[in-house]
Amino acid sequence: MATNFKSIPIIDISPLLAKWDDPNMAGDQGVGEVVQQLDQACREAGFFYVKGHGIPDSIIKEVRNVTHKFFSLPYEEKLKIKISPTAGYRGYQRIGENITKGTPDMHEAIDCYREVEPGMFGALSKPLEGQNQWPINPSNLKQLMEEYTSICTDLSRKIMRGIALALGAAADAFEGKRAGDPFWVLRIIGYPKVSHANGHDMPKNDIGCGAHTDYGLLTLVNQDDDITALQVRNKSGEWISAPPIPGTFVCNIGDMLKILSNGLYESTLHRVINSSPKYRVCVAYFYETNFDAAIEPLDICVKRTGGTKKFERAVYGEHLVSKVQTNFVKEDELNS
Numbered sequence: 001m002a003t004n005f006k007s008i009p010i011i012d013i014s015p016l017l018a019k020w021d022d023p024n025m026a027g028d029q030g031v032g033e034v035v036q037q038l039d040q041a042c043r044e045a046g047f048f049y050v051k052g053h054g055i056p057d058s059i060i061k062e063v064r065n066v067t068h069k070f071f072s073l074p075y076e077e078k079l080k081i082k083i084s085p086t087a088g089y090r091g092y093q094r095i096g097e098n099i100t101k102g103t104p105d106m107h108e109a110i111d112c113y114r115e116v117e118p119g120m121f122g123a124l125s126k127p128l129e130g131q132n133q134w135p136i137n138p139s140n141l142k143q144l145m146e147e148y149t150s151i152c153t154d155l156s157r158k159i160m161r162g163i164a165l166a167l168g169a170a171a172d173a174f175e176g177k178r179a180g181d182p183f184w185v186l187r188i189i190g191y192p193k194v195s196h197a198n199g200h201d202m203p204k205n206d207i208g209c210g211a212h213t214d215y216g217l218l219t220l221v222n223q224d225d226d227i228t229a230l231q232v233r234n235k236s237g238e239w240i241s242a243p244p245i246p247g248t249f250v251c252n253i254g255d256m257l258k259i260l261s262n263g264l265y266e267s268t269l270h271r272v273i274n275s276s277p278k279y280r281v282c283v284a285y286f287y288e289t290n291f292d293a294a295i296e297p298l299d300i301c302v303k304r305t306g307g308t309k310k311f312e313r314a315v316y317g318e319h320l321v322s323k324v325q326t327n328f329v330k331e332d333e334l335n336s
């Protein structure tokens with residue numbers, strides 16, 4: 001259950017990474033300390049920073065650099081990889097195209113998903129079938145993002161082992177049928193700088209991304225290191241900033257982990273407001289369960305929360321598809 005946290009904890013996960021594959025990891029003192037910190041962060045905020053993750057700073061920065069380059073291209077250029085339902089909802093969306101709780105978000109983005117081959121999960125995965133649409137410019141964007149995705153997948157799998165232990169489950173609780181073959185989402189996002197019409201601050205809407213929760217297990221946020229824009233809601237409704245801390249990722253838990261933990265951990269509401277005079281980018285990687293996993297509270301978590309299941313079983317792929325299909329639908333279309 002979220003608390004009235006005022007800041008977001010920083011966790012050095014290097015002891016966990018050193019032992020993630022060791023059958024005796026649960027008994028290791030260093031791992032134990034990381035697990036305890038993960039548990040506290042997930043209970044109190046649902047958000048934490050990780051350092052000691054081992055991913056070279058050069059890759060993290062290059063990912064943001066190419067993102068800046070792509071978004072600075074002319075509009076016609078970006079539209080060459082335009083998102084559409086027939087492209088499996090993959091590709092470029094212009095500012096205001098993504099909608100959160102009925103309001104257009106002031107961001108542009110490239111949405112990428114793990115490849116879904118025709119018929120892979122039957123009707124369930126049909127809307128997302130297709131391959132990612134990559135721009136020709138910057139020429140290294142595709143290769144870099146693919147490499148980055150695979151690095152983030154490995155890192156997330158290891159962090160999830162720590163989170164499994166934090167819940168009192170076996171280290172491999174999120175492998176096998178739950179998340180042994182994890183789905184992933186990558187969002188390459190750009191938030192325009194605050195606009196100054198007629199010398200006044202008159203942004204059409206200042207919300208870069210409206211309040212939402214993420215859909216899966218764990219999100220890794222790689223944000224520009226000089227702009228504070230991401231905000232996280234605490235229990236009393238205050239918005240707590242998650243300022244960039246160089247060398248770290250901001251991590252947060254998603255809806256599937258809320259269900260698995262039977263509410264011991266919550267997927268915390270967050271939003272983005274870029275009120276700086278600079279264009280901001282963020283590359284958000286989402287580590288998810290297996291696409292067709294039927295997710296329900298873990299027995300150990302049900303026990304620890306009084307013996308009653310608080311959530312119905314949910315199929316991750318259904319949750320994702322229903323979100324994706326409404327993210328681009330305008331209010332008037334919804335009501336008609």
Ligand SMILES: N=C(N)NCCCC[C@H](N)C(=O)O
Pocket residue numbers: 098099100101185187209210212213214215286323327
């Ligand atoms: N895959 C994830 N988590 N994407 C986050 C986007 C959140 C905004 C979206 N319009 C929404 O309302 O969910």
Ligand SMILES: O=C(O)CCC(=O)C(=O)O
Pocket residue numbers: 187189209214221223229230270271272282284
């Ligand atoms: O831009 C950010 O810092 C976070 C973006 C986000 O929350 C999302 O895309 O789900």
Ligand SMILES: [Fe+2]
Pocket residue numbers: 212213214270
């Ligand atoms: Fe998010």
